[in-house]
Amino acid sequence: MGVSFMDLFEYANDESMRKVELGPGAVMLHGFALSDEEALLTDLNAVVEQAPFRHMVTPGGHRMSVAMTNCGSLGWLTDRTGYRYDPIDPENGQPWPAMPASLLKLAQSAASEAGFPAFTPDGCLINRYEPGAKLSLHQDKDEKDLNQPIVSVSLGLPAIFLFGGAKRADKQLQLHLNHGDVVVWGGPARLFYHGIKPLATGEHPRLGRYRLNLTFRKAS
DNA sequence: GAGTCGCC
DNA sequence: AACT
Numbered sequence: 001m002g003v004s005f006m007d008l009f010e011y012a013n014d015e016s017m018r019k020v021e022l023g024p025g026a027v028m029l030h031g032f033a034l035s036d037e038e039a040l041l042t043d044l045n046a047v048v049e050q051a052p053f054r055h056m057v058t059p060g061g062h063r064m065s066v067a068m069t070n071c072g073s074l075g076w077l078t079d080r081t082g083y084r085y086d087p088i089d090p091e092n093g094q095p096w097p098a099m100p101a102s103l104l105k106l107a108q109s110a111a112s113e114a115g116f117p118a119f120t121p122d123g124c125l126i127n128r129y130e131p132g133a134k135l136s137l138h139q140d141k142d143e144k145d146l147n148q149p150i151v152s153v154s155l156g157l158p159a160i161f162l163f164g165g166a167k168r169a170d171k172q173l174q175l176h177l178n179h180g181d182v183v184v185w186g187g188p189a190r191l192f193y194h195g196i197k198p199l200a201t202g203e204h205p206r207l208g209r210y211r212l213n214l215t216f217r218k219a220s
Numbered sequence: 221g222a223g224t225c226g227c228c
Numbered sequence: 229a230a231c232t
Contacts, residue, residue, distance in 0.1 A: 056225095057226095058224080058225070058226050059224080059226090059230090059231065059232065060224070060226055060227085060229065060230060060231065060232095061226080061229090061230075061231085062226035062227065062229095063226085064225070064226075065226095066225085076225095078225070080231090081232095082232070083225075135225055136224095136225065136226070136227095137225085138224080138225040139225085140225085168223095168224095194225095195225080
């Protein structure tokens with residue numbers, strides 16, 4: 001007898017709970033990013049200036065509603081030929097912007113808090129959602145090193161994060177992600193299916209009409 | 221044959 | 229679904 005699914009749903013969405021164990025290897029950290037907000041947004045702006053957001057295309061030929069860019073030595077890409085990590089931004093032929101120290105520090109401190117003290121991310125995928133944008137249920141499985149977790153930081157407009165299990169059909173927790181929330185999953189949860197429901201319209205004091213999601217990973 | 225970071 |  002552990003906590004029931006409904007109990008977990010309540011705990012996981014209670015912002016007064018600073019840290020919620022979602023299951024083995026998966027942790028929700030409420031309001032974790034807020035202390036570094038100024039440096040974070042300044043550094044993010046610099047990254048995006050060098051590597052602008054773009055709507056990538058899936059192997060099936062569909063344009064993604066989420067706009068993406070990357071920083072760090074490896075960036076995640078999708079195009080007609082498939083999903084992969086690449087050190088070069090195909091839009092300009094240049095390496096992705098280096099990962100700013102503020103981002104790396106945030107990712108490592110969140111990972112440590114979640115029980116992964118040796119996290120050494122080499123890539124950060126930056127996802128920009130506007131109202132209506134979504135990411136359907138998927139696994140992060142293009143990384144060579146599945147021993148290290150995924151660290152996901154939410155900024156700006158709120159979203160509903162679907163966090164399922166090892167099989168697509170597994171029941172999903174619906175987690176309300178607000179500005180500054182972090183979700184970390186690794187170990188037994190590393191390949192769990194997850195997604196984002198279509199973003200509701202809104203206005204955030206710092207990020208306006210957008211939600212930004214930073215997902216740190218060790219790709220190589 | 222299995223799977224799909226998409227679509228309706 | 230159209231492709232891997």
